[in-house]
Amino acid sequence: MFKDATIEEINSVMNNAWTVFHAYRKMSLEQRAVFMRTIAVEMEACGDALIQTAMRETHLPEARLRNERARTIFQLNSYADACEKGQWLEARIDTAVPDKNPPKPDVRKMLVPLGPVVVFGSSNFPFAYSTAGGDTACAFAAGCSVIVKAHPAHPETSEMVAGAILKAAEKCKMPKGIFAHVHGVSFEVGKALVMHPHTKAVGFTGSYLGGRQLFDWANQRKDPIPVFAEMGSVNPVFLLPEKLKSSASDIAKMYAASITLGVGQFCTNPGLIIGIESEELKLFIDELGKLIRQTPPGPMLHAGIVKAYKEKRGNALLQEGVHLVAESDTETKENEGLPTIATATGQAFLNNPVLHQEVFGPYSIIIRCKNMDEMIEVAKHTEGQLTSTLMATENDIRGNEELVEAVKNICGRLILNAVPTGVEVCLSMHHGGPFPATTDSRFTSVGADGIKRFARPVCFQNWPDSLLPDELKEGNPLAIWRTVNNELKK
Amino acid sequence: MFKDATIEEINSVMNNAWTVFHAYRKMSLEQRAVFMRTIAVEMEACGDALIQTAMRETHLPEARLRNERARTIFQLNSYADACEKGQWLEARIDTAVPDKNPPKPDVRKMLVPLGPVVVFGSSNFPFAYSTAGGDTACAFAAGCSVIVKAHPAHPETSEMVAGAILKAAEKCKMPKGIFAHVHGVSFEVGKALVMHPHTKAVGFTGSYLGGRQLFDWANQRKDPIPVFAEMGSVNPVFLLPEKLKSSASDIAKMYAASITLGVGQFCTNPGLIIGIESEELKLFIDELGKLIRQTPPGPMLHAGIVKAYKEKRGNALLQEGVHLVAESDTETKENEGLPTIATATGQAFLNNPVLHQEVFGPYSIIIRCKNMDEMIEVAKHTEGQLTSTLMATENDIRGNEELVEAVKNICGRLILNAVPTGVEVCLSMHHGGPFPATTDSRFTSVGADGIKRFARPVCFQNWPDSLLPDELKEGNPLAIWRTVNNELKK
Numbered sequence: 013m014f015k016d017a018t019i020e021e022i023n024s025v026m027n028n029a030w031t032v033f034h035a036y037r038k039m040s041l042e043q044r045a046v047f048m049r050t051i052a053v054e055m056e057a058c059g060d061a062l063i064q065t066a067m068r069e070t071h072l073p074e075a076r077l078r079n080e081r082a083r084t085i086f087q088l089n090s091y092a093d094a095c096e097k098g099q100w101l102e103a104r105i106d107t108a109v110p111d112k113n114p115p116k117p118d119v120r121k122m123l124v125p126l127g128p129v130v131v132f133g134s135s136n137f138p139f140a141y142s143t144a145g146g147d148t149a150c151a152f153a154a155g156c157s158v159i160v161k162a163h164p165a166h167p168e169t170s171e172m173v174a175g176a177i178l179k180a181a182e183k184c185k186m187p188k189g190i191f192a193h194v195h196g197v198s199f200e201v202g203k204a205l206v207m208h209p210h211t212k213a214v215g216f217t218g219s220y221l222g223g224r225q226l227f228d229w230a231n232q233r234k235d236p237i238p239v240f241a242e243m244g245s246v247n248p249v250f251l252l253p254e255k256l257k258s259s260a261s262d263i264a265k266m267y268a269a270s271i272t273l274g275v276g277q278f279c280t281n282p283g284l285i286i287g288i289e290s291e292e293l294k295l296f297i298d299e300l301g302k303l304i305r306q307t308p309p310g311p312m313l314h315a316g317i318v319k320a321y322k323e324k325r326g327n328a329l330l331q332e333g334v335h336l337v338a339e340s341d342t343e344t345k346e347n348e349g350l351p352t353i354a355t356a357t358g359q360a361f362l363n364n365p366v367l368h369q370e371v372f373g374p375y376s377i378i379i380r381c382k383n384m385d386e387m388i389e390v391a392k393h394t395e396g397q398l399t400s401t402l403m404a405t406e407n408d409i410r411g412n413e414e415l416v417e418a419v420k421n422i423c424g425r426l427i428l429n430a431v432p433t434g435v436e437v438c439l440s441m442h443h444g445g446p447f448p449a450t451t452d453s454r455f456t457s458v459g460a461d462g463i464k465r466f467a468r469p470v471c472f473q474n475w476p477d478s479l480l481p482d483e484l485k486e487g488n489p490l491a492i493w494r495t496v497n498n499e500l501k502k
Numbered sequence: 503m504f505k506d507a508t509i510e511e512i513n514s515v516m517n518n519a520w521t522v523f524h525a526y527r528k529m530s531l532e533q534r535a536v537f538m539r540t541i542a543v544e545m546e547a548c549g550d551a552l553i554q555t556a557m558r559e560t561h562l563p564e565a566r567l568r569n570e571r572a573r574t575i576f577q578l579n580s581y582a583d584a585c586e587k588g589q590w591l592e593a594r595i596d597t598a599v600p601d602k603n604p605p606k607p608d609v610r611k612m613l614v615p616l617g618p619v620v621v622f623g624s625s626n627f628p629f630a631y632s633t634a635g636g637d638t639a640c641a642f643a644a645g646c647s648v649i650v651k652a653h654p655a656h657p658e659t660s661e662m663v664a665g666a667i668l669k670a671a672e673k674c675k676m677p678k679g680i681f682a683h684v685h686g687v688s689f690e691v692g693k694a695l696v697m698h699p700h701t702k703a704v705g706f707t708g709s710y711l712g713g714r715q716l717f718d719w720a721n722q723r724k725d726p727i728p729v730f731a732e733m734g735s736v737n738p739v740f741l742l743p744e745k746l747k748s749s750a751s752d753i754a755k756m757y758a759a760s761i762t763l764g765v766g767q768f769c770t771n772p773g774l775i776i777g778i779e780s781e782e783l784k785l786f787i788d789e790l791g792k793l794i795r796q797t798p799p800g801p802m803l804h805a806g807i808v809k810a811y812k813e814k815r816g817n818a819l820l821q822e823g824v825h826l827v828a829e830s831d832t833e834t835k836e837n838e839g840l841p842t843i844a845t846a847t848g849q850a851f852l853n854n855p856v857l858h859q860e861v862f863g864p865y866s867i868i869i870r871c872k873n874m875d876e877m878i879e880v881a882k883h884t885e886g887q888l889t890s891t892l893m894a895t896e897n898d899i900r901g902n903e904e905l906v907e908a909v910k911n912i913c914g915r916l917i918l919n920a921v922p923t924g925v926e927v928c929l930s931m932h933h934g935g936p937f938p939a940t941t942d943s944r945f946t947s948v949g950a951d952g953i954k955r956f957a958r959p960v961c962f963q964n965w966p967d968s969l970l971p972d973e974l975k976e977g978n979p980l981a982i983w984r985t986v987n988n989e990l991k992k
Contacts, residue, residue, distance in 0.1 A: 034907060034911075038907075093988075094988075097988075099985070099990065102951075104929050104930040104951075105930055106926070106928040106929060106930040106931075114924065116926055116928070117920065117926060119926055119928060119930040119931055120930055121929075121930045121931070121932050124910070126943075127911075227721075227726070228721070231717075231718070231721045235885075235886065235936070235937040235938065236717070236937055236941070237937075238942075238944070395725075396725065406966070406968065406969065409969050410969075417524060417528075420614070420960060421524075421617075423960070424958075424959065424960060424961065425960070425961040425962075425963055426960060426961070426962055426963070426965075427963040427964060428962075428963070428964045428965045428966075428969070429964060430607065430963065430964045434604065436596070436606055436607060436609055436963075438596040438606070438609060439594050439596060439611075439985060439988055440594040440595055440596040440609040440610055440611045440961060440985075441596075441609055441611070441961060442611050442959040442960065442961035444958075444959070446725070446958070447725040447726055447727075448725065451726065452728075453616075453958040454728070454954075454957075454958045454959070456959065461592075461594075461959075464944075467944075468914075468934075468936070468943040468944045469914065469932040469934070469944070469946065469951075470910060470913070470914060470915070470916060470932065471914065471915040471916070471930060471931060471932035472915075472916055472918075473915055473916070473917040473918070473920065473926075474917060474918045474919060474920045475916075475918045476896070476918075478896065479896065479899050479900075479918070493990050495589070495929060495930075498583075498584075498587075498929055500589065500983050500990060500992075502990075
């Protein structure tokens with residue numbers, strides 16, 4: 013239905029985004045915030061039609077999509093608040109000391125936007141990590157123009173949201189071209205967008221292969237640009253002995269729900285559970301198996317994801333030492349993902365990198381270690397993750413420092429006695445993690461700190477007050493937090 | 503005199519740095535700060551012997567080296583203060599809201615160290631950007647172990663400073679191996695250090711070719727790591743019409759000194775000056791030429807730099823449309839750099855990328871634009887820079903917004919009516935800039951914000967107060983600035 017953008021169209025979109033960037037970057041924090049809030053209003057105004065379209069394209073249930081739209085609106089509004097508050101600008105002022113030898117000049121610094129940002133939406137979050145999702149909201153807050161490549165699995169939903177953004181842009185009298193929306197199934201569209209000289213940063217949510225490809229292209233440019241790709245994660249869960257002893261069946265209940273939530277199609281899905289051989293671990297596996305058998309399969313997002321799930325699940329179960337524990341008792345339709353848990357020993361995990369890989373869907377493998385030393389080895393040999401979880405008592409934590417440190421070292425978010433699914437949108441959230449969870453462990457894609465992905469510092473030396481940007485003027489007309497001569501002040 | 507490290511030695515150093523990292527990262531901010539201050543004391547205690555050794559190896563004058571050591575000591579002490587103050591940790595707290603639907607968990611975030619950092623020292627700053635220089639100080643503050651590859655142009659100086667660091671480590675009872683010092687003239691030593699799986703970040707100050715090579719290696723790893731390479735910069739200076747009219751000969755005086763300061767061997771050396779054809783520009787060029795003729799040549803850092811200067815200067819002067827304006831009247835010795843200025847038209851600059859390249863040494867080219875439009879074109883076609891300078895009156899700035907925006911867009915530091923040489927060490931400094939000035943425009947290598955290069959956020963979800971790190975405990979025992987429920991507090 014939607015044609016791939018041609019190279020000529022991409023050139024025209026990017027040239028326009030570059031011109032417009034220079035107008036938009038000068039707009040005040042307040043103007044940007046008003047624009048973002050208007051996008052939120054326009055998304056809401058899309059009403060049921062948007063939900064219906066998304067349901068048809070993604071096969072996600074209505075309640076989930078309504079929640080996700082509400083979350084997307086919350087993101088736009090809360091990042092707009094953060095944009096206006098200006099703490100993200102990291103304003104710093106060192107005033108002149110003329111009688112120092114040599115004289116110390118007046119030096120002031122703040123973040124400025126990078127330039128046009130290309131956003132590749134995800135398939136599993138048609139609103140929150142797509143067209144008007146977190147990347148787009150952060151880029152607008154930073155002062156960047158945005159080009160979204162619609163995800164081919166929900167192009168109509170994406171068109172409708174793009175329409176809402178364009179309507180908001182018009183209402184707020186934004187420069188034409190501040191936002192552009194292109195379609196592309198082919199490899200070449202993505203490559204042309206990343207390689208275009210006017211593209212200054214890339215946001216992506218999706219598979220490891222996709223993210224790594226964008227990252228490699230970006231680094232092969234004459235002038236490399238940052239790529240913020242949020243890729244796969246198996247989100248390991250470590251079951252510590254004392255906790256498991258007291259709560260094996262409660263943990264099984266929590267995790268049966270978390271593994272199968274949304275047919276397992278979350279980047280924070282717990283795909284790897286690690287315990288130590290014991291009666292309690294057997295009990296946990298039995299209970300989890302029972303619950304998984306009772307959980308019906310559900311429709312997955314699109315045919316490509318169903319196919320990949322079947323293949324990866326099948327391949328995982330074929331690995332030496334991997335045993336199927338349980339799968340759903342309910343018959344599975346063609347487009348559905350079958351809830352499944354498997355198990356293997358710590359040694360099998362340590363010997364076989366295939367067992368470390370994400371099986372995107374309602375699948376999890378339980379690794380049975382022979383002792384704590386082996387559990388520590390497993391933690392040390394696990395790749396970078398968005399989240400890790402410790403199911404542990406206070407004694408477990410205090411008595412196993414080496415494990416806790418090893419687990420902290422591999423992840424962006426460390427959860428205690430809860431499930432990794434569910435990512436709170438707040439400033440303290442870190443949705444990121446060491447490679448290969450993301451391509452840049454220093455930045456988050458959830459929470460207003462994500463704005464900083466699309467900005468860089470510029471320092472003004474020896475400028476008179478009258479010519480400085482408002483953010484750095486002596487009188488602090490925007491009333492933002494700034495560090496003045498090493499002291500935070502407002 | 504010093505043998506290249508073997509691959510076995512590098513493996514052993516890196517394995518040790520990795521083990522030690524896990525001990526050092528747990529040390530308190532105060533312990534790290536005490537260690538850094540002790541390094542400063544030990545560097546001072548190296549006394550005249552260190553200065554003499556550096557003079558012999560670098561041919562830099564004594565006063566300059568004494569100043570540079572003082573600056574290095576100031577860096578260590580001021581970054582130690584910043585480390586202890588903890589603002590760089592970006593601590594954020596969102597407290598739980600149990601009655602929200604779904605319940606909002608307690609989420610807390612702070613920066614944690616990346617892991618072992620490999621530092622490649624520069625040749626032009628044997629103290630401030632070498633063994634115990636800014637990269638090393640920032641990495642220690644962040645909680646990382648450090649491996650320095652000594653610059654082959656001053657290996658003995660580097661050994662002495664390494665000795666001071668090791669002495670400080672012993673005095674402060676730091677874990678053995680927190681700092682390692684290796685030598686290497688060959689390509690292979692650098693590559694092995696960057697590619698080692700335990701290396702988690704790289705700091706580098708030097709040439710574009712060197713920095714880009716390290717960056718490419720780092721990105722070809724199975725798990726790419728950040729490389730903070732500060733590379734070349736020509737630091738363009740834009741002479742605006744009204745200012746030039748009133749101050750042509752004053753500007754010539756400032757710039758004759760800046761171009762030849764330290765025989766032009768600063769990354770902030772002004773290698774490109776852009777004006778608009780006029781009587782005043784002629785006057786400026788004449789005056790600058792006169793002063794350059796009067797400036798004696800000086801010894802450069804090492805034979806490689808002299809050779810490169812001669813070649814690049816020669817090649818620049820051979821380009822079509824480039825005319826020699828003046829060179830020093832004093833005879834030049836074999837190891838000296840000859841102060842030189844040349845000129846070309848705006849059109850010649852726009853047509854020939856060779857004229858954009860850095861000629862590291864006391865060389866600058868004056869570009870004569872036919873009008874402001876051409877000056878804007880020149881600004882837009884100039885690559886990323888550490889600094890740009892505007893010599894301008896308030897009228898010049900207000901009347902030429904497009905130029906000012908274009909100039910801001912290409913640089914990390916924007917100077918008004920001063921010279922780019924001289925980099926103040928303070929929190930507001932940004933010593934960085936868009937590629938190819940550096941490989942990551944979002945970070946600085948001068949000032950305590952440089953600590954953040956070697957850290958990443960980790961978020962703790964649902965942890966009881968007793969198990970949280972002190973930085974995030976409810977009672978704020980370290981009394982650091984934190985953002986609690988979106989409000990900055992102490």
